[in-house]
Amino acid sequence: MAIKLLLVEDDEGDRQGFVQSVARFNHENGVEFEVVPFGTLNETLNALDSSFDCAVIDMKLGDAGGEGNEVLKALSEANVRMPVVILTGTPGEADDRFVHIEVLKKGDADHIEILEDFRQVYASGLTRVMGGRGLVEQSLSQVFRSNLLSQKEAWKRYGQQDPEKSEKALMRHVMNHLISMVDMDEESCVPEEFYIHPPVDNITRTGSVVQSKQNEDYYAILTPLCDLTTRADGEINARKFMLCRIASFDDCVSELPQSKQNSKGRKALKENLERNNKGSYHFLPKTEFFDGGYLDFEALTSVPKAGFHEQFNDPFLQISPAFIKDIIARFSSHFGRQGQPTLTFGDE
Template identity: 30%
Template sequence: MYNFLLIEDSAEDSDSFKDTVKRLNLQANEEVYHLDVAETYEEGMKKVSENLNGIIVDIKLDGGHSGNEIIREIVERFRVPVAIFTGTPDTELAKDSPIQVYKKGEAKHEEILKELCDTWDTGLFDVLGGTGIIEKAMTKIFWENLYPQINLWKEKKSQGIETEKVLLRYAVSHIQELIDNEVPAYVTEEMYIKPPISPDIKTGSIFQSSKMGLSCIVLSPPCDLAQHNGKFKTNRILVCEIDDHDTVNNSFADKSKKPDHRKKDIEDAIKNNSTSYYHWLPQNTLFEGGYINFRKVITYSPEEFIKKFGNPKVKVQEYFVKNILNRFSAYYARQGQPDFNFKVEAKAIYDKIVSTEENKK
């Protein structure tokens, strides 16, 4: 059963919403939806909770209050799906806000309920909700791993170490370790963080030049990008260009006319087994993808780079960054074996084997 809260000061509108819920439950022959109504701003503030599957808010409320105030409260304190249902859609939402706005008289109640249910069913709130998987994992890690080491962290604190930030990183590594063996294969969207958590230049950040359309990924070592008093440790930012996703895929597919061979060539390419100088960046809803071309290395001064590229477009997740850096390093550290006349040498070895076998007869 889905539990919803409607914050609405109009009795006529709230009664209409209740009627819709009753009708849908009758049609399903079970109580699929439960709707609680808060008729005032104060009552709405009290009833907002993470135990809900969705909150529906009117903008114009009693006593001159605005639903925007409740939205701000929810965004700052809770993790729960929200929808706005109002006759006066004057909201404070950012353009890219995930909160949907529905206008009274145009949107159907069923549409709002379905959207909230679909949002809940993604599992996002099972993972990050107030009683979600991460909260449960953190409780386990707290009691079994971190709290038993409290004397260690007391000692670190006495040494002047900023233990809160260190513990945050340490706790995240424990969560990763805990879930590594419990989740399916990665989906490609997991490779990217969008928008990037930080606007700073980081290893694995992807930038695009607005003038040239050139996309590139920063591959300078993280230690070089550390800043002190606003200055990088390095005076050059190292990047590799990203070649167009479709263009490169077509070039691999064109190697053979047989469908099975073409599929295999593409599979080898995205597995990074086709060439040593291409590294696949998957194409998905977060990023148009491409192939990092290790042969196309460019460096810029920090000032040049910021002027040319501005803020990062997307950031490759750290787990994948390490793999990219390993391949990039291997490509430039590769050293071929000195050339020999391998055919002659192979024949000599073969002849020796045959001769030895014949002598044993």
């Protein structure tokens, strides 16, 4: 499938120059970019749809300048999900509310580098999953046709009783269908799947990772979900938040006997930690946005909810539901274990 690129540029020379760069890139790299060029704002707005995989947009498309923001606004309102590069002589006109854009100045930017970045994003599957022609859209259509339409009478009743509650329930129901369509093979997971970053909101949940304002250490909230659910009066049942400190590897090493804090002992510890072979720790993988670490089940603290936000920042990230369940299970197992006492027998 060709990578479909939207090119919005009013200058004929600049437009043809970029098209020529695409042709050269395709020839040299064996890639197929399909360029769809437009020279005016109106023809661009009339032709916009969700079929594009990436876009290069000029800001000045008329006498006033800044017309490229109208294209960005239209893409945003249509929920088009793709990388966008603003390539313009007036970069200051780009509206910074559109955070999915990269702003480059004509003359300073390399067309080939732009195309290579688009190619890598496409190869990652990001736009093939999330784009307008992507797997998410295809899966949603399948769930709608095959599952939800046959249940429409039930959902109509729920909507009549409480539209807002019905919408939330339907969102959960659809998400469950999508998850069931994905092969949950943990052996193939990548570290980024472990987290939701940034969180979708500032609500504190089981698995929220927060940073202390006093010492900048990170903690994960392990309070049961039922105690964190907001009641009708806007409050939660929990009187206190239970937090588990996220230790660094050096923190874990310091807990070893002195005789085992050598290179051999450190290596063995790291292997056991990252395989979750030590019951008092749980491994959190490192990503570009989080250094990761090890949940130390023996480094717990309890903070009254009234003073929680004075001591901790808003959630930095959220551990994904599929992984927080495993963490809670291991946490419960660690404190629920009961060793068998040594049995002594009298002389027979």
